[in-house]
Amino acid sequence: MNRFILISVFMLLSRMACSQAGLELGDHVPPIVVSKWLYGEPVTEFKPGMLYLIEFTHLNCKPCREAIPSLTRLAEKYSNRLKVIGLYSYFPRENRDEVVYARQINALRDRLGDQMNYTVALDKPGGLMNKLWNDGGGFPKAYLLDSYGKVIWVGMGDFNQLDFVIKQVTEVGTDAALLQERQNAFTEIYQDVMKNRQTRELAESLKKIDSIMTAFPEREAYNLRLMFYVLLAKDSQRATSFLIKTQDRLPNWTFNSRMLDYVDTHGLSDKRILENFEREIQNNIKDTLMVADLLLAKGRYLAKNGYFKQAADVLSESEYARFSWSVPSGNMMEMTVGWKQTALFGEVFLYGGKAATHWLDYYISTGSLTYFATTTIMRTFEEKLSDEQEDLLEVYLKKQMEQRRGAP
Known part of the structure; x- marks a missing residue:
């Protein structure tokens, strides 16, 4: 179907789809x-x-x-x-x-x-x-x-498209109202595919993505991200294959690494995921706070996937970057330290169950283990903890929860 016909169809379907x-x-x-x-x-x-x-x-x-x-x-x-x-x-x-x-x-x-x-x-x-x-x-x-x-x-949100809008208004003379409707049409389709990517048949989602790729070529980066997110929800092998091809073709392209927090990353290429983190960091290298957030996300991914030594190092970098910017909030530091303690526990865990139990005993007895670390260790190592380790964590978590409820 001609892409200009597609655009017109989308507009008719969504006159004011994205109310502001x-x-x-x-x-x-x-x-x-x-x-x-x-x-x-x-x-x-x-x-x-x-x-x-x-x-x-x-x-x-x-x-x-x-x-x-x-x-x-x-x-x-x-x-x-x-x-x-x-x-x-x-x-x-x-x-x-x-x-x-x-x-x-x-x-x-x-x-x-x-x-x-x-x-x-x-x-x-x-x-x-x-x-x-x-x-x-x-x-x-x-x-x-x-x-x-x-x-x-x-x-709202995607300002890369503004280049297209401004060029159309200033050089082509396109009515800005038509461009607004065009954007609303894209937003409706994009949000529909994202919302239903886990429940809708993959073939149907891919068909919708193909249509907006044809109709909205200036939104290539967004369209490619959408394709990756849909494949990520349905087929990790195809998602990895797509990621490899896209990264090789477009050296600066990235997906939003925050998406990894909401999906099962089993089966993905760790090498390619880490490549995406590096690209995001390099794209924001002068923004220290953004880099700190990305390093935290990278450390979290490494810890979740068993790369505990690398995770601890990256999380330390995140901590240093955050302090170089300003005094971070208590919640942010608890999260960063919590993941760092999870990574450290993972490192000790590799030495054997006895070492891991002694580590927990020390951090719990000194009150050094954060609430966030307690819950994250229990969640990350759920099926690997011994009965003794589970008991230590459960008793300590109960104490922490009581303290949090009693806090002013």
């Missing part, structure tokens, strides 16, 4: 009122002949940080026609100190350097602009405006 909270297509935006312009030229008015991309973002939002290089590429490629603004806002009920927040955002920009080369601003305390524009919704959320301050496109 906040401002909608055709709305004139409220004034841009920020607490502080942190970097770049402030935007105080809309100028003739210019487009404006306003991205609502947050420092602790992983997809937001992943979008930064894409926004920089857009700002540089369309510098004569497009003004990009990254507006850092707040989560609902977030009580974040404005001065500290601004300092952390500036620190991120300093680290990224020319990878974050567009105007950056800080929302009013409480996220005033995010409430007025985005109804207090999630991040990242982007609004493309014309020179009169009218919304001509709204998107």
Whole structure:
């Protein structure tokens, strides 16, 4: 079927498939009122002949940080026609100190350097602009405006597609409303395939993916990820084969490693999975906090799959990277230390059951084993623990749970 016919069919099926909270297509935006312009030229008015991309973002939002290089590429490629603004806002009920927040955002920009080369601003305390524009919704959320301050496109999450949208608007003269409907159509199909990838017949899912690959060639990276996720849910051997071919063909392509937390990775190529982690890390090498998160995910994968020595080393790297950025939250450190203790237990476990029992006895008697480590060891080594080890962990877990319930 002709890809333009496919696009039209998708549009008819999903006129407003991806409804967005906040401002909608055709709305004139409220004034841009920020607490502080942190970097770049402030935007105080809309100028003739210019487009404006306003991205609502947050420092602790992983997809937001992943979008930064894409926004920089857009700002540089369309510098004569497009003004990009990254507006850092707040989560609902977030009580974040404005001065500290601004300092952390500036620190991120300093680290990224020319990878974050567009105007950056800080929302009013409480996220005033995010409430007025985005109804207090999630991040990242982007609004493309014309020179009169009218919304001509709204998107969430994938900013690589904006290159296609801006080119169509500025060079081809395509009606932005049609591009919005086109995006909504893609989003509906993509979400449908993702939602039903485990229950739907594989052949049917692959047929849907083939159709959007034809209709939306500019979304190749997303389409290939979708194909991998579907195969991952149904056929690990085909998923590995697909991963090898795609990595070999596209040196910079990655899938989202967080997907590994929700699937059975048995049968996958560890070598290729670790290659994906390395690519993700290299793609974000200047973003220390992102690297720390990816190292944590890599260490978690290694520990789950029995590479305990490597896992402990990688988790230590994650810990060092996180401390080099700032003082991490208690929850994040408990998770990192918990996986590190799980990896250490795995190393000792290889020396035999007696060594593993002595290790548990020591860490439990000194109160050094974190709650997260206790539950993770019980889950990871469930079928391998001796009765004595299970008893030690169960008694200690009960004590930990009582302490957590009694904590203020």
